[in-house]
Amino acid sequence: MAKNLVIVESPAKAKTIEKFLGKDYVVKSSIGHIRDMPKKDMGIDLENNFEPTYEVTADKKKVVAELRKAVKVAEKVYLATDEDREGEAIAWHLLEALKLPRDTSRIVFHEITKGAITNAITNPRTVDFNLVDAQQARRVIDRLVGFEISPVLWRKISGARSAGRVQSPVMRLVVEREREISQHSAVSSYKVKAELVNDNGELVEVKLNKDFDSKDQTLAFATQLLSADLSVLSVEKKPSKRSPKAPFITSTLQQEASQKLGFSVKQTMTIAQNLYREGAITYMRTDSFTLSETAIEAAEKVIKQEFGVEYHNARRFKTKDAGAQEAHEAIRPTDLTKPSIYGVDEQTAKLYSLIYKRTLASQMSDAKLQKTQIKIAVSNADELFVAMGEILTFPGFLKVYNYLSAEDKLLPDLTQGEPLTLASFSARESFSRAKPRYTEASLVKKIEEMGIGRPSTFATMVSTVQDRNYVTKETREGFEREYELIEISEGTVVESKPNETTGVEKNKLFPTNVAYLLNDFLVKNFSNIID
DNA sequence: CAGTGAGCGAGCTTCCGCTTGACTT
Numbered sequence: 001m002a003k004n005l006v007i008v009e010s011p012a013k014a015k016t017i018e019k020f021l022g023k024d025y026v027v028k029s030s031i032g033h034i035r036d037m038p039k040k041d042m043g044i045d046l047e048n049n050f051e052p053t054y055e056v057t058a059d060k061k062k063v064v065a066e067l068r069k070a071v072k073v074a075e076k077v078y079l080a081t082d083e084d085r086e087g088e089a090i091a092w093h094l095l096e097a098l099k100l101p102r103d104t105s106r107i108v109f110h111e112i113t114k115g116a117i118t119n120a121i122t123n124p125r126t127v128d129f130n131l132v133d134a135q136q137a138r139r140v141i142d143r144l145v146g147f148e149i150s151p152v153l154w155r156k157i158s159g160a161r162s163a164g165r166v167q168s169p170v171m172r173l174v175v176e177r178e179r180e181i182s183q184h185s186a187v188s189s190y191k192v193k194a195e196l197v198n199d200n201g202e203l204v205e206v207k208l209n210k211d212f213d214s215k216d217q218t219l220a221f222a223t224q225l226l227s228a229d230l231s232v233l234s235v236e237k238k239p240s241k242r243s244p245k246a247p248f249i250t251s252t253l254q255q256e257a258s259q260k261l262g263f264s265v266k267q268t269m270t271i272a273q274n275l276y277r278e279g280a281i282t283y284m285r286t287d288s289f290t291l292s293e294t295a296i297e298a299a300e301k302v303i304k305q306e307f308g309v310e311y312h313n314a315r316r317f318k319t320k321d322a323g324a325q326e327a328h329e330a331i332r333p334t335d336l337t338k339p340s341i342y343g344v345d346e347q348t349a350k351l352y353s354l355i356y357k358r359t360l361a362s363q364m365s366d367a368k369l370q371k372t373q374i375k376i377a378v379s380n381a382d383e384l385f386v387a388m389g390e391i392l393t394f395p396g397f398l399k400v401y402n403y404l405s406a407e408d409k410l411l412p413d414l415t416q417g418e419p420l421t422l423a424s425f426s427a428r429e430s431f432s433r434a435k436p437r438y439t440e441a442s443l444v445k446k447i448e449e450m451g452i453g454r455p456s457t458f459a460t461m462v463s464t465v466q467d468r469n470y471v472t473k474e475t476r477e478g479f480e481r482e483y484e485l486i487e488i489s490e491g492t493v494v495e496s497k498p499n500e501t502t503g504v505e506k507n508k509l510f511p512t513n514v515a516y517l518l519n520d521f522l523v524k525n526f527s528n529i530i531d
Numbered sequence: 532c533a534g535t536g537a538g539c540g541a542g543c544t545t546c547c548g549c550t551t552g553a554c555t556t
Contacts, residue, residue: 009550011551032550033550036547059551060550086549089548090549138547141547143545145546145547146545148546149545150544151544151545153545154545161544161545163546166547166548167547285549453547453548454549456548456550457547457548460547
């Protein structure tokens with residue numbers, strides 16, 4: 001019989017840790033929180049210092065019963081819940097529910113490696129009751145807000161079902177963005193492009209250094225250009241670089257999977273959960289950019305072997321967000337020698353590959369570029385034409401993770417003073433755009449920036465506002481729009497009015513009618529809460 | 532006499548954050 005009992009939150013984690021610790025240890029999991037306030041009433045004594053009542057949650061009765069049994073036969077118990085506010089509270093709830101002494105050993109680790117775990121075991125502490133109280137305050141206030149305001153809404157606003165610290169600001173963002181969009185009036189301007197040619201017949205694409213406000217100005221410039229002399233004013237070359245991004249955390253994984261693979265936030269999390277359960281990746285609900293030293297070394301080995309020493313650059317990314325709790329690592333493959341996994345469906349393979357590439361790239365050297373800027377003077381005008389070129393001189397991390405198209409944009413080798421002639425000219429009317437509607441992923445990004453919600457709730461918060469019928473996800477067709485086009489053809493200025501399809505929206509979030517009413521009601525009456 | 536509709540009363544809804552897995556669309 002094992003002498004030591006270790007309790008963690010996640011069953012998958014329990015399995016891994018048990019392997020590291022050997023036969024003297026049995027590792028069990030709480031499967032998240034085990035106790036909460038009652039479902040049906042407030043469960044807070046408002047007359048008595050806001051004392052909360054807790055009970056074992058219906059779906060955790062079995063778990064708690066099993067843990068009690070395990071505690072009975074154990075000589076020593078270690079509470080190894082996550083090292084964050086919620087994890088500390090879970091440790092305390094375990095103390096209470098399992099009737100453990102207050103000085104029961106509490107251990108923490110931020111990475112699932114043998115070294116980290118044995119080190120934790122040899123350096124136990126006790127439960128931090130200040131942190132537990134912080135969590136209780138958070139929990140009590142969330143319930144007070146939700147359970148006091150929601151019933152008011154049932155009476156006052158038909159269709160309104162709920163309000164809360166998180167969901168109401170989330171809904172507000174969508175409502176306010178939609179109002180901004182409907183108030184936006186498109187201002188038009190004219191962007192000028194041209195192709196110029198030198199005496200050797202080499203062509204260069206250029207843009208004008210300013211846009212025109214009106215059609216008249218644009219026509220005047222086009223006419224001036226007919227009799228202008230063009231010549232190279234300057235050629236400037238300078239090196240530049242691009243650096244890889246930090247490894248994934250929950251929010252950035254959701255954004256990239258949305259942009260690159262078209263996954264919904266929920267879909268991404270479901271697939272990531274499966275990868276985690278199979279042991280292919282580290283924990284997927286995290287706000288930490290940190291990679292374990294073991295992973296950093298493994299990446300170094302792979303990069304040097306696959307690409308060469310010059311492609312390696314060990315990087316340690318710091319979390320900027322002051323509210324981050326950093327109980328886990330960044331999201332990374334557990335085995336960096338496996339660029340892909342097999343025997344899984346296509347979407348799972350794609351998400352894994354994305355995680356693999358992002359992780360490896362984060363430990364690689366900068367990409368180096370040579371940028372060239374050529375300015376071309378127009379003899380009878382103040383405006384300049386500008387050509388920009390970019391050559392990749394060293395790919396670095398771009399070898400595995402392409403954020404931008406790494407295609408070279410080559411320019412002909414022009415020299416200062418060289419004369420050029422106009423080969424083509426087009427000035428196209430364009431319209432200022434309103435801010436885009438949120439997608440699930442961009443809403444998560446915004447929410448995280450504002451410090452609302454936690455990685456474990458990003459997916460549920462975007463679905464809660466949809467379940468409550470405050471927000472809908474829709475794909476909308478584009479509409480035809482006419483624009484002015486001014487060109488030069490055979491020495492004369494030509495005008496036309498072509499059409500284009502614009503405003504195509506895929507999986508964007510729109511507020512419902514209820515959301516407008518509810519939002520205005522909350523802003524008016526509970527401004528301190530929805531702010 | 533059967534069916535309809537007004538009127539009344541009872542019962543329900545709700546928060547956020549931590550975990551999965553069972554279940555439905």
